[in-house]
Amino acid sequence: MVRLKCDDLxxxxxxxxxxxxxxxxGELDLIFDLGRCPISFIGTNxxxxxxxxxxxxxxxxxYISQRWMAKIAPGQIFAPADGVEQLxxxxxxxxKLECSSIWDYELTPVQPGDRIEFRNNLVAxxxxxxxxxxxxxxLVCEVRQKLKPEFHHLEGSEIAELRRLGVKVTQPIExxxxxxxxxxxxxxxDAYPLLSKSPTLICECTFIQPxxxxxxxxxxxxxxxxxxxxxPALQCRHIVLTHFxxxxxxxxxxxxxxxxxxxxxxxxxKLII
Ligand SMILES: [Zn+2]
Ligand SMILES: [Zn+2]
Numbered sequence: 220m221v222r223l224k225c226d227d228l229x230x231x232x233x234x235x236x237x238x239x240x241x242x243x244x245g246e247l248d249l250i251f252d253l254g255r256c257p258i259s260f261i262g263t264n265x266x267x268x269x270x271x272x273x274x275x276x277x278x279x280x281x282y283i284s285q286r287w288m289a290k291i292a293p294g295q296i297f298a299p300a301d302g303v304e305q306l307x308x309x310x311x312x313x314x315k316l317e318c319s320s321i322w323d324y325e326l327t328p329v330q331p332g333d334r335i336e337f338r339n340n341l342v343a344x345x346x347x348x349x350x351x352x353x354x355x356x357x358l359v360c361e362v363r364q365k366l367k368p369e370f371h372h373l374e375g376s377e378i379a380e381l382r383r384l385g386v387k388v389t390q391p392i393e394x395x396x397x398x399x400x401x402x403x404x405x406x407x408x409d410a411y412p413l414l415s416k417s418p419t420l421i422c423e424c425t426f427i428q429p430x431x432x433x434x435x436x437x438x439x440x441x442x443x444x445x446x447x448x449x450x451p452a453l454q455c456r457h458i459v460l461t462h463f464x465x466x467x468x469x470x471x472x473x474x475x476x477x478x479x480x481x482x483x484x485x486x487x488x489k490l491i492i
Contacts, residue, residue, distance in 0.1 A: 220257065221491050225419040225457040228397060231259075234461035234491045236425045236440070239274045242461070242491075244397065247359060248338060251399040251421065253278035261285045265337050268298035269401025270354035271306065279306075280313045283324045293325040297335060297343070300328035301353040331355055342393060346411055348403035350439045356400040356407075358414055364389035397421065402462065404439045408452060420455040422446070423462035427475045431464070447479055461491045 223230045232242035232250075239254030249265040256278030268276050279296065286294060298306060303326055314322040329335065331347035340363070346356035370378060370388050381388050395417040400406060402423055408415050425440035426432070435442040440462075450458070463472055469492050477485060 223459060223489050223491070225397075225459065225489070228419060230419075230421070230459060230491075232257075232491070234423075234463075235274075236423075236462045236464045237274055238465065239278070240401070240462055241278055242399070242421065247341060247396065249359070251357065252276070252401055253282055256281040256285075258285070261289070262291065264294045266294055266296045267343065267357045267399065268296065269348070269356065269399070270299060270350055270352050271302040272352065272402065275401060276306070280310060283310065283322050284314070284317060287322045287324075293323050295337065296324065296326045297329045297345075297357075298326060299353045299355050300330045303328040329355065341396075344411065344413075346398075346400070346407050346414070348400060348407070349405045350402045354402050356398065356403065358395060358398040358411060358417060360393040360395050360413070362391050362393055365392045400441075402440060404435065404441055404445070406441075406445075406449060408449065415453050415455070417455055419457040419459065420453065421459040421461060424460040425462050425464050427463070427467060427472060431466075443475065443479060450480070450484055456487060457489055458487050459489045459491060463490075463492060 220231055221233055228244050228246050230242055230244055234240040240252045241254050242251045243260050243263055248263055249267060250260055250263050251267050252269050252275040253266055254274040254277055261282060307326055311321050329345045331345050333345040335343040340361055342360050342362060344358040346358055348354040348356050367388060367390050378388055395413045397419040398414050398417040399421045400423060423441050424443060424446055426435040426442040472490065472492055476488060
């Protein structure tokens with residue numbers, strides 16, 4: 220299992236195109252995609268599924284059943300609305316096959332534009348992506364209380380007094396923490412400007428060679444040339460690339476990526492291979 224440190228976040232998991240993608244950020248108590256479910260992921264309470272290709276969600280029965288057997292309350296699972304009903308039927312069938320009853324689980328349909336509040340200080344925006352089936356991304360922001368501008372000139376004691384009198388001196392602001400783009404051949408930077416400001420961006424990069432361009436178009440995946448185009452617009456400190464095709468070995472991936480970017484951009488790039 221790969222373990223990457225991106226400032227105060229730790230990304231654990233793995234990602235190989237067509238095999239499985241599962242990434243956990245313990246500090247935010249969340250998992251992005253669950254193509255396979257390591258036992259260490261069971262206790263994590265929020266799962267965000269990008270789309271219904273097996274390599275992105277087929278760890279769900281393990282996640283749900285292990286929690287159910289261990290009598291842990293159901294985790295919150297978010298998945299594209301388009302396939303939620305079918306997913307629910309599949310989970311119920313597997314559950315019956317396993318134990319003649321239905322596991323307890325919580326499945327929430329999402330669609331682009333949704334704003335999901337979770338934990339007490341986090342929100343996830345659901346982003347539109349383009350893939351062969353409905354696919355969504357997630358932008359997770361931390362909600363913090365900030366002093367309203369009209370009170371900036373006051374001393375601490377004056378602010379405390381206003382608070383005591385019941386005046387609301389703060390307002391919530393949202394700071395992007397991490398964004399996750401599952402399978403896609405587009406990145407919605409214009410529609411979601413906060414995306415380019417996310418300190419950490421996890422992005423698929425299935426194809427890296429020019430001769431695979433046609434395959435990228437057919438399968439609706441992102442490729443290295445597209446990343447080269449958008450990287451000047453990205454202010455992200457960490458750009459984590461995932462979902463490389465199995466046709467490339469690790470040395471080829473590292474060499475090819477290094478040859479396409481400036482040393483400064485190479486420092487921002489982290490690879491999950
Ligand atoms: Zn995939
Ligand atoms: Zn896919």
